[in-house]
Amino acid sequence: MLRIKNLRKSYPDPSGGLVEILDIPHFEVAEGEQLALVGRSGGGKTTLLHIISGITKADSGLVMLDGIDLTRLSEAARDRVRASKIGYVFQTFNLLPGFTALENVRLGMTFAQGRRDLGRAKELLERVGLAQRMHYKPNQLSVGQQQRVAVARALANRPRLLLADEPTANVDAAHQQMIVDLLREVCRLEKVGMLLVTHSQEVARQMDRVEHLEQINRTLEGVS
Amino acid sequence: MNLFHIAWRNLQHRWLASWLTLLSMALGVALVVLVLAISGLIQETFRRNSNVGYNLVVGPKGSPLQLTLSSVFYLSKPVGTLPYRYYLEYLPKPAREQAYRQLGGSPEEGARNGSYGMFVGNGFALPICLGDYVGPFRIVATTVDYLGQLRHGPDNDRTFEFAQGRNFQEDSQEHGFFEAVVGSIVAKEMNFKLGDVIYPSHGPDGESHGDGFTIVGILEPTGTPTDRVALINIEGFYLLEGHVAPERDEETGLEKATKPAGDLQARQADQQVDPPANSKAGRKRLPLDQREVSAILLKTAGFVGIGLQQQINKSSRAQAVSPIGEIAGLLETFFQPAQWALLALTVLVCLVSAISILVSIYNSMHERTRDIAVMRALGAGRNTVLLVILAEALLISVGGGLLGWTIGHAIAAAASPVVEARTGIRVGFWSMNSVAEPFIIPGLVVIGILAGLLPALMAYRTDVSRSLAS
Numbered sequence: 027m028l029r030i031k032n033l034r035k036s037y038p039d040p041s042g043g044l045v046e047i048l049d050i051p052h053f054e055v056a057e058g059e060q061l062a063l064v065g066r067s068g069g070g071k072t073t074l075l076h077i078i079s080g081i082t083k084a085d086s087g088l089v090m091l092d093g094i095d096l097t098r099l100s101e102a103a104r105d106r107v108r109a110s111k112i113g114y115v116f117q118t119f120n121l122l123p124g125f126t127a128l129e130n131v132r133l134g135m136t137f138a139q140g141r142r143d144l145g146r147a148k149e150l151l152e153r154v155g156l157a158q159r160m161h162y163k164p165n166q167l168s169v170g171q172q173q174r175v176a177v178a179r180a181l182a183n184r185p186r187l188l189l190a191d192e193p194t195a196n197v198d199a200a201h202q203q204m205i206v207d208l209l210r211e212v213c214r215l216e217k218v219g220m221l222l223v224t225h226s227q228e229v230a231r232q233m234d235r236v237e238h239l240e241q242i243n244r245t246l247e248g249v250s
Numbered sequence: 251m252n253l254f255h256i257a258w259r260n261l262q263h264r265w266l267a268s269w270l271t272l273l274s275m276a277l278g279v280a281l282v283v284l285v286l287a288i289s290g291l292i293q294e295t296f297r298r299n300s301n302v303g304y305n306l307v308v309g310p311k312g313s314p315l316q317l318t319l320s321s322v323f324y325l326s327k328p329v330g331t332l333p334y335r336y337y338l339e340y341l342p343k344p345a346r347e348q349a350y351r352q353l354g355g356s357p358e359e360g361a362r363n364g365s366y367g368m369f370v371g372n373g374f375a376l377p378i379c380l381g382d383y384v385g386p387f388r389i390v391a392t393t394v395d396y397l398g399q400l401r402h403g404p405d406n407d408r409t410f411e412f413a414q415g416r417n418f419q420e421d422s423q424e425h426g427f428f429e430a431v432v433g434s435i436v437a438k439e440m441n442f443k444l445g446d447v448i449y450p451s452h453g454p455d456g457e458s459h460g461d462g463f464t465i466v467g468i469l470e471p472t473g474t475p476t477d478r479v480a481l482i483n484i485e486g487f488y489l490l491e492g493h494v495a496p497e498r499d500e501e502t503g504l505e506k507a508t509k510p511a512g513d514l515q516a517r518q519a520d521q522q523v524d525p526p527a528n529s530k531a532g533r534k535r536l537p538l539d540q541r542e543v544s545a546i547l548l549k550t551a552g553f554v555g556i557g558l559q560q561q562i563n564k565s566s567r568a569q570a571v572s573p574i575g576e577i578a579g580l581l582e583t584f585f586q587p588a589q590w591a592l593l594a595l596t597v598l599v600c601l602v603s604a605i606s607i608l609v610s611i612y613n614s615m616h617e618r619t620r621d622i623a624v625m626r627a628l629g630a631g632r633n634t635v636l637l638v639i640l641a642e643a644l645l646i647s648v649g650g651g652l653l654g655w656t657i658g659h660a661i662a663a664a665a666s667p668v669v670e671a672r673t674g675i676r677v678g679f680w681s682m683n684s685v686a687e688p689f690i691i692p693g694l695v696v697i698g699i700l701a702g703l704l705p706a707l708m709a710y711r712t713d714v715s716r717s718l719a720s
Contacts, residue, residue, distance in 0.1 A: 072719060081627060081714045102631050109629020116718070120624040124263025129251060136251045137629035179628070 027219050028055040028078065028187055033087035035073060047073050049244040050087070053237070055187065060213060060220040062230035065239025069246055071223045074239075075189045078221070079112045080104030092186045109138035113180030113188040113218065115209070117195050119172045121164040127151060127175045128160040131182050138183045150178035153215075154208060170201045177208055181216055188213055190222040194229055206232055253634070257641035264614055268646060271603070271610045275650025276657060278600035279690060283658025285596050286683040289589040293581060295673045299323060299474050300573035303401040304376070305555045308332070308340075308562060308570045309545040317569065318576040320380060321545035324388040324475045328380045331495065332568055334541030339364040340375035340548065353538035369558040371551025374399045377543040379487050382450035382459070387436045389450050390479045391487030394420050397431065399549070402472045410476065413437075415444045415467035418483050422466075426533055427486035430463035433477040435672075437468045444468065448480055450490060459490040473673045488536035495542040593686075600697065607646050607701040611639065615708045622709050623717030636710040643702025644695060651694035655687075 030053040036044040047070045055061050065071050076082040077089060080096050083104070089096040092111055096104055108114075113134075121130045131147040151160050154174040156167075164172055173193065180188055190209060194202040206229050213220045222233060230236045240246045261268040300322055309317040310330035319326040335355070338346050343363045350360025364370075376399065379391035390396075397410045397417050418429035432442050442448070447462035463482045471477055487493060548570070550558055555572070562570035622635050630638075662669075663679040670676050 073715070076715050076718075079627065081718075102633075105626070105629055105631040108627070112629075114627050116624070116627075120620065120627075120718075122259075122621050122624065124259045125256075129259065132251050133256070133625070134628040136253075136256065137625070137631075137634060183629070 027057045027059075027092055028053075028221070029088070029090040030054070030078075031088040031090075033074075033077065033089060034085045035070070035077060035082070036085055046245050048077070048084075050074070050242050051244065053242050055219050055221050057186075058213075058217050058219050060210060060234045061222070062233035062236045063221060063223045063239060064225070064227070064230050064236060065223075065243075065246075067225075069239045070243055071239055072191055074243075075114075075191055075221070075223060078187070079114060079189055080108045105137075109134070110183055111186045113183070113185035115173075115176050115180045115188065115190040115193045117192040119164075119169075119176040119196075121172055121175055121179075123164055126161045126163055127156055127167065127171075127178075130164070130175055131179045134179050134182045146184075147178075147182060150181055150212075151175070153212060154178045169197055170204060173197065173201070173205050174208060177205070177212060181212055181218065184216065185218055188218050188220045190220060192223055192225065194224065194226060202226070202229065253637050253641050254645065256638050257645055260618075260638070260642055261645060264610075267610045267614070271606050272646050272650040272653065274606050275600065275603040275647055275694075276654035278596060278603045279651045279654025279694070280658040280661070281596040281599055281654075282593065282690065283655055283687070284661060285589070285592045286686050287658065287662045287677065287681070289585070289592070290683045291669065291673065291675060291677065292585065294675055295473070296577045296581060297574070298402065298404070298406075298675070300577040302474055302476075303399060303406060304374070304547040304549045305572060305574075306548040306550060306559055306570045307545055307573055308548055308568050311567070311569050314569060314571040315576055315580060317545060317571055318573050318580075321378060321547070322475065322573045322577075324380070324390065324479050328544040331542035331544060332546070333495070334377070334538055334543060336567065337375065337377045337543050337546050340366045340370050340546060342367045342370075350538065353535060353541070355538040366558060366562070369550050369554050370548065371554075373549035373551050374547075375549075376400075376547040377484060378545050378547060379484055379493075379542070380544040382452065382487070382490075383454050383456065384432075384436070384448045384450060384480045385440050386454050387433075387440070388479045389448075389482055389487075391482050391484040393484055394418060396481060396547075397469075400476075400547075402474045402476075408472075410472060411470040413468045413470045415465070418466055418481065420483060420485060425464045425466070427483050427489060427535075428461060428463045429466045429486070430480055430482045431467035431469060432465055432480045433469050434471040435477045436480050442468065448482075450482065450487075452492070459492070461486065461490055471671055473670070473675055485535055488541055489533055494536060494540045600693075603650065604647065604697040604701040607643055607698070608704060610646075611642060611702060611705040612708070615639075615705045618709075619712055619717045620720065622712045623714045626712065626714040627718060632710045635712065636706045639706035639709045640699060640702040643706070644698040647694045647698030647701060648691065651690060655690060 030050055033048055033050040034046065035048040036046045039045045063071055073082065077084050084097050087097065091107065094107060096107065099107065122133065125133060128147055128151060131150060135143060135147065148160065151157060154177055156171060156174055159167060159171060167175065193209065194205050197205060209220060210232065224230055307317055307321045309321060310332055312329035316326050317329045320328045338349055341364045343361065346360045346364055350357055374395060376392055376396055380388065382389040394417055400410065402408050413434065418431050421427060422429055430448055436442065442465055444465055446465045448465060449458040449462045451458045463486055469476065559570040559572065562568055625635055659679050662677045662681065666677045
């Protein structure tokens with residue numbers, strides 16, 4: 027479902043040169059697979075997620091998502107692919123503060139043209155246990171509840187792949203396991219593949235497969 | 251959810267700044283609406299008052315505007331006087347014959363149509379004499395036809411109605427030539443009631459004439475200058491002390507005596523010519539040669555007004571003016587520049603409000619960079635976030651504008667009873683300036699877009715990767 031070949035990405039450095047962040051010969055996530063990507067900070071995990079989601083464009087290589095090569099698409103086309111095929115869960119939840127839980131979930135639907143299914147949004151919030159908190163604003167929800175809204179929002183458009191960028195980094199141990207369980211369960215129920223970036227070996231072990239960034243990214247070879 | 255819903259939620263989240271900005275726009279638009287309403291009211295008042303059933307005003311040579319102001323609006327001093335014989339030139343043969351019979355002129359002279367009678371046809375020629383006051387209000391001496399012939403109202407089809415009493419009679423059994431009808435404001439301000447006697451004076455603070463006029467009628471409010479005058483019988487007016495015209499040279503029209511020309515009240519009667527007809531109360535009418543009029547209100551037959559106006563203006567004796575034309579000129583010369591200046595000021599207020607919209611949204615952009623990046627990460631394109639910010643600016647400008655429009659019209663509607671009592675013009679909530687107001691909303695849309703453009707471009711250029719990583 028996701029296939030990456032010969033991906034390269036560099037950023038300019040202050041001296042005017044280029045610093046290569048990613049050089050990934052091959053990387054795949056199968057349909058419905060739950061994969062953990064483990065790696066040290068600054069290793070390019072977030073950049074890789076941004077390239078897979080189309081937020082950032084690769085310098086070269088192939089990024090095939092559900093049969094579409096993102097590297098050949100314009101920015102607007104990548105936006106559309108992201109809206110319809112990608113779900114995104116951030117480390118800091120990033121719920122929009124002025125919107126209720128229900129509106130935060132519906133927000134993603136607004137950006138995916140033609141998907142304005144209020145029933146779906148309510149169903150997802152019920153599934154993550156927030157049936158009684160739909161009309162609460164983020165500041166009226168606990169940290170765990172906020173992350174559950176973020177998970178529901180990521181699944182609103184029935185994506186093919188859910189990208190979770192260290193979703194347990196900012197929560198305590200009790201919430202950490204609850205979030206992992208929730209992500210695994212809803213992805214299984216929705217038949218959505220998941221690429222979860224984490225520092226935690228404990229979280230990573232619970233996924234179907236674990237990849238270490240140092241092993242797939244050549245730029246990190248020899249770096250301990 | 252649509253983009254306006256998202257924009258609305260963003261505004262709600264920053265409710266204080268949003269409301270203050272919206273209120274400043276509302277204030278600006280309310281001022282625009284009120285300036286338009288007031289200027290429209292003034293123009294409509296002048297328009298209606300300059301068109302109460304006659305199309306020409308004839309008076310002595312002089313300032314056309316002064317003649318209009320003194321004879322139509324009862325403001326300013328009268329230009330001068332015209333001989334009563336001249337007024338009779340606007341009457342048909344039967345009326346002239348009767349006048350000459352009653353007032354002692356040569357019967358042969360009266361036995362013909364007036365020189366301008368054919369222009370009047372089915373219309374009318376009303377003489378008015380000005381110069382006297384009751385309290386601070388003007389007195390208009392005229393004939394019984396004044397209230398019978400003139401009309402008022404938006405379509406100029408309403409007759410003058412009496413709140414109490416009746417029209418004065420030309421020669422009543424009870425009061426002879428000395429009856430009066432007062433306008434609604436005069437009656438209210440002076441506390442007049444039927445049966446009261448008014449004593450005309452030479453000026454607001456001048457000395458009163460000896461004879462008094464009994465009030466036999468009080469008019470309903472009309473919103474015309476008639477509300478602010480007392481109408482008296484012209485026959486009684488002529489009999490007041492000091493209202494006899496000086497003898498004039500037939501050829502030159504100049505006074506034979508050394509008394510100064512000017513207002514009627516400036517002159518003193520020193521003779522009477524027989525045979526004037528006696529009134530029922532025993533007083534004699536002032537003879538023809540001793541009568542003058544301040545102006546003649548003319549309604550001409552058909553479309554001959556312009557031709558008659560040109561003919562009169564070619565003569566050396568009198569001038570004819572179209573009140574509507576004069577007032578249009580007055581408004582164009584003095585009022586419209588002031589109106590435009592006021593409008594420019596209020597539009598400036600709106601522009602200041604637009605800048606405050608820009609500042610408000612622009613300042614919020616720094617703290618919203620991450621929110622915008624999140625929206626982009628959720629699939630919103632650059633154009634979408636640009637449109638959301640523009641929608642915020644539009645909601646403030648158009649929402650504020652609609653609120654201001656409502657406030658402006660509500661104030662106008664609330665003031666309606668007072669305005670109607672003073673001008674006769676009803677200002678409803680939905681009364682609109684049909685020329686300018688349709689441009690308010692499109693104008694606000696343009697202002698909103700301009701105000702939102704800079705912050706919207708900031709949103710458009712947001713670096714999603716960097717903002718999410720920060």
